[in-house]
Amino acid sequence: MTHYTQLVVELTILALAIFLGIEVISKVPTLLHTPLMSGTNAIHGIVVVGAMLVAGAADPDLLTGWVGFIAMILAAANVVGGFVVTDRMLEMFKKREPQKKAEE
Amino acid sequence: MGQTTSNLFYLVTIICFILALRFLSSPTTARRGNWIGAIGMAIAIVVTLAHSGMHIGWRIPVGAAIGSVFGLVGARRVKMTAMPQMVALFNGVGGGAAALVSLSEFHNMAPEPGHLHGDVIVAVVASALIGAVSFAGSLIAFAKLQELIGGRPITYPGQKFGNGLLIAGVLAAGIAMIAGSEAQWLMVVVLVGASIFGVLFVLPIGGADMPVVISLLNAFTGLAASATGFELGSNVLIVSGALVGASGTLLTLMMGKAMNRSIGNVLFGAFGQVQAGAGAAAVEGTVRSVNAEDVAIMLAYAQNVVIVPGYGMAVAQAQHAVRELADELEKKNVNVQYAIHPVAGRMPGHMNVLLAEANVPYDALKEMDEINPEFPQTDVVLVIGANDVVNPAARNDPGSPIYGMPILNVDAAAQTIVMKRSMATGFAGIDNPLFVLPGTAMLFGDAKASVLKLVSAVKAL
Structure with missing residues (x-):
């Protein structure tokens, strides 16, 4: 596949992803907008893939080595923190407890 | 691992992420969705590690360890x-x-x-x-x-x-x-x-x-x-x-x-500095102050109570006390709901998280559009630490800086109790005509202390 054919494929994917994103996100109730935000935060942690490619380069020069290392720290904090904090929040959302009636 | 194989695995990651967002459409599935997203991320990381030409060396593991510790400690604390x-x-x-x-x-x-x-x-x-x-x-x-x-x-x-x-x-x-x-x-x-x-x-x-x-x-x-x-x-x-x-x-x-x-x-616009008070009609009238005992009686004998929490409630750490009050009222067969303005708190949906933390069931949390038609049938509205989101000037004073902003129409309820520390203006520095309406009474004091007083007064009834 030539470079520009691939570019067109990528642009197609981008366009579809944007519309899909709008579709899916608009179904999220305002109740969950904070977890949505921290959840999407975790998802953009996918830059960890890019950070790994830089940090894992063979024979990096000084700049690439250090930049890759720092990018790796930032991206790892993003991924781990994002998913953990989202889980912590979502755990708290509970429905009215049915056991209340049993107590009465 | 070859490019085609790894791309196939990345596709699995993509599907996991989309499912994670899809599952966020309901609080019952949201947590599972987050896990699916995390699994997708793990797949992507493993696949990237397995890339041909990937030199794992020390940078990746050490960087990942440092970052993960920061992320984990931050997220937990x-x-x-x-x-x-x-x-x-x-x-x-x-x-x-x-x-x-x-x-x-x-x-x-x-x-x-x-x-x-x-x-x-x-x-x-x-x-x-x-x-x-x-x-x-x-x-x-x-x-x-x-x-x-x-x-x-x-x-x-x-x-x-x-x-x-x-x-x-x-x-x-x-x-x-x-x-x-x-x-x-x-x-x-x-x-x-x-x-x-x-x-x-x-x-x-x-x-x-x-x-x-x-x-x-x-x-x-x-x-x-x-x-x-x-x-x-x-x-x-x-x-x-x-x-x-x-x-x-x-x-x-x-x-x-x-x-x-x-x-x-x-x-x-650098809001809150330039426009504060500019052109808005001055609020005139007298403010009626009540004590906790009177409010407790009002609440206990009401049928429908709506609580409007604002960021002030969270700052005072009053959400647990508020929940306790709601529990006491529900024991007396009062229907308690919470009206959540879209910008309550410091980020989208923030107030819901704060109340969920205090074990408020999420089905009692109502969005603005859902609760606004219910205010005319509401006996008592309790405004705790909110100000601008219940300011009727947004509806009827074209000179107000927040004119046109959708608000919670608490002035439609029979009684409104505003809990406030003092008569200071809200975050946007705007006067609130709600405070001088005949149906409004003010309960001054620290939000948490006041709510706790209400709890014991309701219990005593």
């Missing part, structure tokens, strides 16, 4: 009131990582002639620029929310002009790179300039507008990740970035709508 700062910080590190990846890509590709396709260099510049703005802007947003620096807007003469000049310079450097210049210092100009721009762009924005800013920075980091995807030819980055970008953009627009302000006005 953060208080729910501090969630906006936390989200801003994670936004920032994501944007920073994207910008650094671009820096290294440019550094490695530029010296080899013919290596840089036009579209790749556009992606490199975009990712570096947006990532750096997001990184620096998020750190300032964090500092503001954490109150390391003042929350009030910071303005100075020539601000807009200076910012405009700066961004023009950054763009010029970027365009030179796109035009084929391979000078490394241009990349430095883009990164440093964009970082300074990020700082200057968030500094003048007031604390009340933080929900918009955080949402916008969220969108920025998504775009930066997507651009990084174009740079590396990685579909999973393109799609994930686009999903985040769509989410951040939607939330930004929603927040703007909830405040009835254009995004441009939020970003460049």
Whole structure:
């Protein structure tokens, strides 16, 4: 596949992803907008893939080595923190407890 | 692992991420969705490690360990009131990582002639620029929310002009790179300039507008990740970035709508400093003050009670006491609901999280559009630490700075009790005519102490 054919494929994917994103996100109730935000935060942690490619380069020069290392720290904090904090929040959302009636 | 195989696995990651967002449409499935997203991320990480030509060395494991510890400790320790700062910080590190990846890509590709396709260099510049703005802007947003620096807007003469000049310079450097210049210092100009721009762009924005800013920075980091995807030819980055970008953009627009302000006005208006009180009709009348015992009687003999929580409630850490009060009232067969304004709190949906933490069942939390028609049938509204979101001037005083902002129509209820520390104005510095309406009474004092007094008074009845 030539470079520009691939570019067109990528642009197609981008366009579809944007519309899909709008579709899916608009179904999220305002109740969950904070977890949505921290959840999407975790998802953009996918830059960890890019950070790994830089940090894992063979024979990096000084700049690439250090930049890759720092990018790796930032991206790892993003991924781990994002998913953990989202889980912590979502755990708290509970429905009215049915056991209340049993107590009465 | 070959390219085709790894792309196939990345597709699994993409599906996991989409499912994660899809499952967020209900609180019953949301937690599972988050796990699916985490599994997708784990797959992507393992696949990347298995890439042919990947040298794991020490940078990846050590960097991952350091970052994970920071992320884990931060995520576990953060208080729910501090969630906006936390989200801003994670936004920032994501944007920073994207910008650094671009820096290294440019550094490695530029010296080899013919290596840089036009579209790749556009992606490199975009990712570096947006990532750096997001990184620096998020750190300032964090500092503001954490109150390391003042929350009030910071303005100075020539601000807009200076910012405009700066961004023009950054763009010029970027365009030179796109035009084929391979000078490394241009990349430095883009990164440093964009970082300074990020700082200057968030500094003048007031604390009340933080929900918009955080949402916008969220969108920025998504775009930066997507651009990084174009740079590396990685579909999973393109799609994930686009999903985040769509989410951040939607939330930004929603927040703007909830405040009835254009995004441009939020970003460049330095609200809360210039307009405060300008042109708004002065509020005249007398304020009626009540004591906790009277309010307790009113609440206990009511049928429908609506609680309007504001950020003041969270600051006073009164949410657990509020929940206790609601429990006591429910024992007396009072129907208690919570009215949540879209901009209650410091980020979209923040108030729901704060109340969920206090074990308030989420089915008692009502959105503005859902609860507004119910106020005429409501006996008592309890406003705790909220001000601007219940200000009727937004509906009927065209001179008010918040005119046109959708509000909770608490003045339609039979009785409104406003719990406030003093008669000070709200975050936006605007007078509230609700306080002098005949159906309104004020209960002065610290929110938590007052609610606890109400709890014991209701119990005693």
